[in-house]
Amino acid sequence: MSRSAEPLVRVRGLSTRLGDKVIFDGLDLDIPRGSITAVMGPSGTGKTTLLKHITGQMRPDAGEVWVDGSNVPTLGRDALFALRERIGYLFQNSALLTDFDVFENVAFPLRQHARLPEELVRNIVLTKLQAVGLRGAARLMPSELSGGMARRVALARAIVFDPMLILYDEPFVGLDPIALNQVLKLIRTLNQTLGITSILVAHELSAVRRVADRVHLLANGKIVAAGAPDELARGESDWTKQFFGGEADGPVPFHYPAGDYAHDLGFDGSAA
Amino acid sequence: MNARFLRDGYVTDALAQIGAAGLFFFTILGAVPKSLRHFRETVRQIWFVGAMSLVIIMTCGLFVGMVLALQLYHTLSIFGGTAALGTVVALSLFRELGPVVTALLFAGRAGTSITAEIGLMRATDQLAAMEMMAVDPVAYVVAPRFLAGVIAMPILACVFNALGIFGGHLVGVTWLGVDNGTFWGNMTANVEVWADVINGVWKSLAFGAVVTLIAVFQGYTTPPTSEGVAYATTRTVVFSSIVVLALDFVLTAFLM
Known part of the structure; x- marks a missing residue:
């Protein structure tokens, strides 16, 4: 396979735990060169953590993260900085100086x-x-x-x-419709004119549909569905139906794990 | 009690912090050559931690000198030794009070602001953004502040000493009637440049390095929360005060 035909980002067997919580459990992912790929998923499933692994801000417990032929977790500081000079990163909170x-x-x-x-x-x-x-x-x-x-x-x-790769962490939050439209156009223009590969983490399906070539749905530490945005939104799997339908019941629990509700409220006579 | 401290990890945590601060010191030293590329930032920080501390240093120096002269005049007059007032005021300031009080004031004025600034940069992802732009935050943010602290502290201590002697002169000569010629003559005859003045400068350099290291380390490693920044700022003052006074004893023992 020629270099240009290889995916720009290739993730294999990525496993990460934060404390007791499993964030990634053998995650595999390919991001083709020159594409706009959206990573979507419920809150707290590790979308930003995935971007941090791709840019070497965090090291995984196991697995490989290849970016333009370099396995990021094994890079030394100088090599990592040289790679980052070719990567743009939009922080969730802007992080302006x-x-x-x-x-x-x-x-x-x-x-x-x-x-x-x-x-x-x-x-x-x-x-x-x-x-x-x-x-x-x-x-x-x-x-x-x-x-x-x-x-x-x-x-x-x-x-x-x-840069060759731009990672957008929640780029559409707080934008009014005019700014949103212009930012979507800008992401598309950068992609089409300069061939810049883009990965965006977002929750706004309508915006993602207008700009992304492909969507990966992340849940339970793995990619549970992938495809073109429209195709995924019409998907029949439990994951896509719950996520794109915004339903509380489904494979992704809406509630953080907790004990018995009646017990916590003291309705069973246990409360002091 | 000791066993409980060990079990709860206080001692091991404290030792780990000291070890981490030591490693951070070497990281800063390694980043100093790279930070010279941002020399304008170092100059800006010298202005910020040095020049902006002048008012508090000058005011405190003046009053410390005045109180010193007042107390010493009272004690010396018991032994009929008020002629030595200028000498004793100058020696007290050059050897001890100048470097130590300047370092304590510096920790409160500049150390806290360095910690809070770097801590907030950590909390608002500015340091992470620099890393993502392939800019080393230790070279760009930490090393210039560290250098500024090391450079500014001896200069501030000299200013403190000068104002202290002026305050001592004001009280001793102008107010209490010690002879002006005796005040300056005894001082210049008995204060030695190398043994007294330069030793004080060495102390200031050491205090500058230690206080600024504590300030930048606390800021850089603070948890990225408002509570974390608040605790880090407090720790800067507490740790700096303890370390300055302890180090002063060690340095005095070696320099005497």
Whole structure:
């Protein structure tokens, strides 16, 4: 198989525990190059943890996570940093540097890794800010931004190097319909024009349907369903019916494991 | 009691913390060459932890010198030795009070803000974001603050000493009537540059390194919660105060 035909991200036998809780139990996953792949699933199933494994922020208990031919858990710090220079990451809470204004936040990766003339830095940053509709907010501080604006600035920062892979952790939260539409277009444009592979963790099925090529449904530590968004939404399995139908009853328990309800309320006479 | 402490893990936790702080110190030293690429950040931090601490250092230095002169004048006058007031004030400040009080004030003013700032950066994923942008947070955030603390502390101690002597002069000469020439003459004759002044500077350097190490370590390893940041900030002041006073005894024993 030629390198370009290989999946950009290949996860094999991934197993992770956090305390007593099993997060991944032998998870396998392939992310094809140049695709937009959504990872969906109930809260607390490890979607963000999966992104952390792909970027080497967390090491698994067992298994392999290959990104562009490198097994991430085995990489040393220098090799990991070299790989991360080619990966953009949009944090769930934006994680903007609060000492810097919007412009400097987006310019930060450029200033750290490329010795570019100031004019070029300025042009690149303003181009990225224009793409997310915030060129006019370049001199605002992060504390002056709304949640949705901060997310768009973080998105501009994530794409400033035109990376080979972008990981979006909840990119649609807090966006108004106009911003959501533009961000969806931007993700699609980056994918189509630059061939950037994207992995997005999201809960908004309507947005995912408009942008993703493929959806993986994560539950109980494994991928329980995968396919095109429309195909998956019409799926007949218990997993897809419960998740996309938003039903409380099904293979994914709505309630966190707990003891007997009547006992906790003291209806059986046990309460003090 | 001892067995209970051991069983509950207090002692082993404390030893593990000391070990981790020691390893963190070497990590910072390893990151210093890389941090020189961000020298502007180091200069900014010197301004923040040094220049911004000047008001509290100068005010406290002045009053410490004034109280010192008042107390010493009273004691020395019993033995008819008020002529030695300038010497004793200067020696007390250069050898002990200058470095120690400056370090304690520095821990309260700059150490806490370093811990809170780095702790909040941890809690808001800013450090993780730097890691994801392939920027080493130890080189970019921690090392400049550490260097700034080590550089600023001796300078602040010198300022503290100068204001302390000025305060001592104000009380001793201007108020209590000690002869001006005697005050300065005895001081310059009896205070030695290497044995007294420079030894105080060595102490300040050591205190600067220890207090800033505690501050950055507490901030960097704090649990990412508001309660975690609050505890880390408190620990910075408590640990710094204990370590400064203990280290002062050790250094004094070696430098005497």
